[in-house]
Amino acid sequence: xxxxxxxxxxxxxxxxxIKLTLAISGYRIVEAIDGLDGLExxxxxxxxxxxxxxxxxxxxxxxxxxxxxxxxxxxxxxIMFVTTESDPAKRAQAxxxxxxxxxxxxxxxxHLLKMVRRLLG
Amino acid sequence: MSVVQMEPVEIFRxxxxxxxxxxxxxxxDLEGSPQDKETIASAFRALHTIKGSGAMFGFDAVAKFTHxxxxxxxxxxxGEVLVSxxxxxxxxxxxxxxxxxxxxxxxxxxxxxxxxxxxxRRVIAxxxxxxxxxxxxxxxxxxxxxxxxxxxxxxxxxxxxSAAGFRIRFALPNNALVIGTNPVLMIRxxxxxxxGRVKGDASAVPALDIIDPEHCYLRWEVTLTTSQPAxxxxxxxxxxxxxxxxxxxPVSEPLGQEPAxxxxxxxxxxxxxxxxxxxxxxPVEPDPQPESARKAPPVAKAQPAGxxxxxxxRIDSLMDQVGELVIAQSRLKxxxxxxxxxxxxxxxxxxxxxxxxxxxLRDTTMGIRMVPIGSLFTRFRRxxxxxxxxxxxxxxxxxxxxxxxxxxxVVESLNDPLVHLIRNAxxxxxxxxxxRLAAGKPAEGTVLLTAAHVGGQVLITVSDDGKGLDRPxxxxxxxxxxxxxxxxxxxxxxxxxxxxxxGFSTAGSVTSVSGRGVGMDVVKKTIDGxxxxxxxxxxxxxxxRMTLRLPLTLxxxxxxxxxxxxxxxIVPLTAVDEIVELEEADDGxxxxxxxxxxxxxxxxxxxxRDLFSLSGDPPPYEKVVIVSAGERRVGLVVDQMLGxxxxxxxxxxxxxxxxxxFSGATILxxxxxxxxxxxxxxxDFGQSREERLRTP
Amino acid sequence: MSEARKxxxxxxxxxxxxxxxxxxEVFAIPVMVVRDILxxxxxxxxxxxxxxxxxLINVRGRVVPLVDxxxxxxxPPAETTKDSRFVVIETDIDGENVIVALRTxxxxxxxxxxxxxxxxxxxxxxxxxxxxLHGIGRRNNRFIMILDLGRVFASIEPTDx
Numbered sequence: 001x002x003x004x005x006x007x008x009x010x011x012x013x014x015x016x017x018i019k020l021t022l023a024i025s026g027y028r029i030v031e032a033i034d035g036l037d038g039l040e041x042x043x044x045x046x047x048x049x050x051x052x053x054x055x056x057x058x059x060x061x062x063x064x065x066x067x068x069x070x071x072x073x074x075x076x077x078x079i080m081f082v083t084t085e086s087d088p089a090k091r092a093q094a095x096x097x098x099x100x101x102x103x104x105x106x107x108x109x110x111h112l113l114k115m116v117r118r119l120l121g
Numbered sequence: 122m123s124v125v126q127m128e129p130v131e132i133f134r135x136x137x138x139x140x141x142x143x144x145x146x147x148x149x150d151l152e153g154s155p156q157d158k159e160t161i162a163s164a165f166r167a168l169h170t171i172k173g174s175g176a177m178f179g180f181d182a183v184a185k186f187t188h189x190x191x192x193x194x195x196x197x198x199x200g201e202v203l204v205s206x207x208x209x210x211x212x213x214x215x216x217x218x219x220x221x222x223x224x225x226x227x228x229x230x231x232x233x234x235x236x237x238x239x240x241x242r243r244v245i246a247x248x249x250x251x252x253x254x255x256x257x258x259x260x261x262x263x264x265x266x267x268x269x270x271x272x273x274x275x276x277x278x279x280x281x282x283s284a285a286g287f288r289i290r291f292a293l294p295n296n297a298l299v300i301g302t303n304p305v306l307m308i309r310x311x312x313x314x315x316x317g318r319v320k321g322d323a324s325a326v327p328a329l330d331i332i333d334p335e336h337c338y339l340r341w342e343v344t345l346t347t348s349q350p351a352x353x354x355x356x357x358x359x360x361x362x363x364x365x366x367x368x369x370x371p372v373s374e375p376l377g378q379e380p381a382x383x384x385x386x387x388x389x390x391x392x393x394x395x396x397x398x399x400x401x402x403x404p405v406e407p408d409p410q411p412e413s414a415r416k417a418p419p420v421a422k423a424q425p426a427g428x429x430x431x432x433x434x435r436i437d438s439l440m441d442q443v444g445e446l447v448i449a450q451s452r453l454k455x456x457x458x459x460x461x462x463x464x465x466x467x468x469x470x471x472x473x474x475x476x477x478x479x480x481x482l483r484d485t486t487m488g489i490r491m492v493p494i495g496s497l498f499t500r501f502r503r504x505x506x507x508x509x510x511x512x513x514x515x516x517x518x519x520x521x522x523x524x525x526x527x528x529x530x531v532v533e534s535l536n537d538p539l540v541h542l543i544r545n546a547x548x549x550x551x552x553x554x555x556x557r558l559a560a561g562k563p564a565e566g567t568v569l570l571t572a573a574h575v576g577g578q579v580l581i582t583v584s585d586d587g588k589g590l591d592r593p594x595x596x597x598x599x600x601x602x603x604x605x606x607x608x609x610x611x612x613x614x615x616x617x618x619x620x621x622x623x624g625f626s627t628a629g630s631v632t633s634v635s636g637r638g639v640g641m642d643v644v645k646k647t648i649d650g651x652x653x654x655x656x657x658x659x660x661x662x663x664x665x666r667m668t669l670r671l672p673l674t675l676x677x678x679x680x681x682x683x684x685x686x687x688x689x690x691i692v693p694l695t696a697v698d699e700i701v702e703l704e705e706a707d708d709g710x711x712x713x714x715x716x717x718x719x720x721x722x723x724x725x726x727x728x729x730r731d732l733f734s735l736s737g738d739p740p741p742y743e744k745v746v747i748v749s750a751g752e753r754r755v756g757l758v759v760d761q762m763l764g765x766x767x768x769x770x771x772x773x774x775x776x777x778x779x780x781x782x783f784s785g786a787t788i789l790x791x792x793x794x795x796x797x798x799x800x801x802x803x804x805d806f807g808q809s810r811e812e813r814l815r816t817p
Numbered sequence: 818m819s820e821a822r823k824x825x826x827x828x829x830x831x832x833x834x835x836x837x838x839x840x841x842e843v844f845a846i847p848v849m850v851v852r853d854i855l856x857x858x859x860x861x862x863x864x865x866x867x868x869x870x871x872x873l874i875n876v877r878g879r880v881v882p883l884v885d886x887x888x889x890x891x892x893p894p895a896e897t898t899k900d901s902r903f904v905v906i907e908t909d910i911d912g913e914n915v916i917v918a919l920r921t922x923x924x925x926x927x928x929x930x931x932x933x934x935x936x937x938x939x940x941x942x943x944x945x946x947x948x949x950l951h952g953i954g955r956r957n958n959r960f961i962m963i964l965d966l967g968r969v970f971a972s973i974e975p976t977d978x
Binding site: 479771783792 | 866874
């Protein structure tokens with residue numbers, strides 16, 4: 001079964017990078033351009049992993065994770081946030097709202113892949 | 122974009138094709154230079170990746186088989202085993218086997234792989250380097266054994282002297298499963314670091330009636346032997362370290378004192394950690410059908426269907442063009458909503474812009490289909506090698522122009538005809554070593570395979586230095602078959618053309634090599650189907666040459682764009698040697714002779730402005746593009762250099778069939794047409810014109 | 818131009834035509850072969866090509882030769898004016914599909930052109946090589962030369978400088 005990853009980022013180039021990295025390794029990617037779009041896509045797709053940016057217009061990463069964790073379908077679905085922030089406090093906050101993992105920008109594609117595999121196998 | 126949506130299995134198939142080609146090329150190279158470290162490394166890497174990727178995409182049989190071959194080449198790499206002809210031979214066979222395992226696993230007879238491995242073991246033993254192949258498991262190498270090898274074949278990592286033991290105990294935070302942390306994956310990652318045993322501790326699981334199904338009650342203990350540092354273990358717990366109850370302690374004899382493993386974990390049960398019922402099925406429960414977790418790959422297709430490897434630059438230009446198109450489209454939208462009275466001129470400008478962009482986009486997209494023919498050429502080395510051995514001849518294959526790009530479908534369709542022509546050359550063309558020596562030729566015959574862009578065409582030749590076509594025999598056969606009247610006197614071209622006639626076969630005895638139903642008529646039909654032509658030329662005793670011309674409605678070359686007057690022209694970059702300024706002094710001295718001194722070499726030059734009868738005066742400082750065509754080096758005087766240009770070749774219409782100086786045209790970024798210079802014809806034209814001028 | 822037939826029974830037949838102006842004369846070409854009518858585009862000169870076909874234009878990404886029929890018909894060469902149009906036609910020459918653009922001074926209209934008997938207008942046809950004409954037609958009481966493009970192009974040999 002192809003695993004589906006929801007990729008939420010307001011930067012198209014970032015989405016493209018993530019998409020190319022993961023799609024080439026066999027994951028199916030659903031793209032969303034911000035938190036709200038991400039929430040909509042999350043409701044309309046079966047998602048195995050969410051990769052989300054932190055700072056986004058309309059609904060930020062924290063807000064998105066908060067919303068997702070209230071959805072029954074997202075119980076147990078790993079959520080990884082990708083951010084340029086390396087502030088430990090932000091990480092703690094992300095964990096508090098239910099993030100599973102994080103990755104810091106910029107990242108090597110291999111590293112992203114490794115982290116995704118760690119979450120999805 | 123299909124690039125992104127490709128199925129991983131398809132990617133693997135394509136990748137495997139390339140790796141097999143790499144492996145084969147390396148092996149054939151090793152025949153000549155068995156000690157070359159780079160080549161050995163290349164073979165090893167190919168094997169390594171085939172094994173790794175094979176396992177990743179479910180080709181377990183391939184991975185398992187390749188593992189043993191890889192192990193041998195690891196030892197070759199370390200100098201422990203020497204490359205021998207026997208090793209090359211059996212590895213080539215092994216390569217064919219791997220390929221069959223991927224392409225048509227159903228058709229692989231049981232035991233074949235084991236027999237190959239046994240042979241591999243034998244050639245290594247023969248060469249006096251007796252250690253067995255596939256270090257761990259001699260049982261698997263018995264030829265008679267069925268292919269149903271043990272379900273889990275642990276990769277035999279030689280324990281490094283620095284290997285250390287760790288005992289890792291951990292419990293995850295209560296909400297770990299809710300937030301999607303997967304303990305099975307973490308344990309598997311730990312086991313990837315070395316060899317280990319896993320013990321689950323379910324003592325904290327409460328009675329069923331009070332159980333919280335989302336709660337993670339289990340604890341684990343992993344005993345690990347690894348050469349990795351403790352940091353690597355900590356890294357596994359990167360995301361949960363803070364909240365987890367984690368201890369990592371070094372142990373001296375990690376595995377010896379432990380009981381049998383609870384389960385091997387090589388094939389984790391499906392569904393675990395999928396989030397639905399995290400604790401309904403504890404991860405440490407042994408999977409009753411570990412093999413079922415690794416499904417066989419989907420039924421193999423014979424061909425790696427429709428996968429094209431695309432140059433990143435082409436993707437980039439595709440992206441650029443889409444970007445420009447989006448901008449043009451938004452300008453159009455803006456114009457439509459501006460509320461102002463529509464300016465027809467502005468609208469037309471955008472329409473033209475979009476038209477241009479779409480045309481470019483189309484060309485770039487079609488360009489994606491272009492692949493170098495070299496991928497095909499490498500396959501033929503093996504054809505020549507195997508066939509010449511079979512026939513007891515000495516034949517080398519020389520290839521030129523591997524980088525020549527053709528449409529992918531054309532390249533694929535060319536495989537069979539070229540194989541046939543090459544086999545013919547080896548079988549009927551090249552003589553035996555004795556005959557050759559008697560004829561004063563080197564014992565080793567040569568089959569030359571070339572490809573080149575010539576004008577709007579791709580020219581492919583297959584030639585040999587053998588005995589040439591047997592004219593009398595072809596003639597008598599043609600008479601016998603009623604293809605020509607008895608006693609007729611056809612020209613060579615007419616006569617040789619008859620070998621493409623259906624059913625015409627010249628081989629006195631039908632050998633197993635060439636006489637199997639596929640005749641030259643089929644070759645001709647295939648080339649016709651590609652709207653190409655095939656010509657034969659032959660000289661008794663000197664060899665024959667087959668020339669295939671394939672018209673290209675589209676080909677891409679790197680070009681140098683130059684300006685002469687107000688016209689822009691493309692010079693194929695492959696022909697360009699250098700660019701020099703036409704110094705007035707030089708010009709003054711040598712103008713009468715139209716010669717240029719370049720580093721003491723006398724180079725004739727042609728003024729394209731004059732040759733093309735263009736009006737207007739040349740600029741004060743003209744440039745000379747020094748081009749070479751075969752033996753000739755000639756300067757082309759132009760007004761200005763405009764830079765590199767990726768040139769999509771468009772054929773000229775038959776209305777311009779008489780125009781020899783240009784091989785085609787291309788459309789520039791601004792939508793204008795530029796002509797592509799045909800260097801050879803241009804030089805001929807210039808020289809014949811000069812001769813005419815000199816002899817009025 | 819097999820779709821058009823000269824009258825064989827004396828009964829008038831018509832041809833759906835595009836009428837174009839060349840050096841003051843009116844010619845008709847079958848609508849069937851017309852692909853496009855374009856405003857003049859930038860023309861790339863083709864050095865060493867024959868005079869009447871010494872240009873190339875870009876028609877929607879396709880490189881198309883530009884033909885000046887006048888030179889073929891023995892008229893003075895074209896000059897570009899505000900009425901000038903390029904008429905792109907697609908036709909078979911010796912069984913091969915060919916796309917060319919024709920320089921015209923003016924494009925009049927699309928409509929039925931009625932074939933007339935040779936006897937009715939013998940004088941007008943004399944000026945032209947009858948080989949290049951499909952026949953003489955009449956529209957709005959004006960005589961029009963109906964070009965046989967197949968023959969016009971088929972007569973163009975590489976040696977035909």
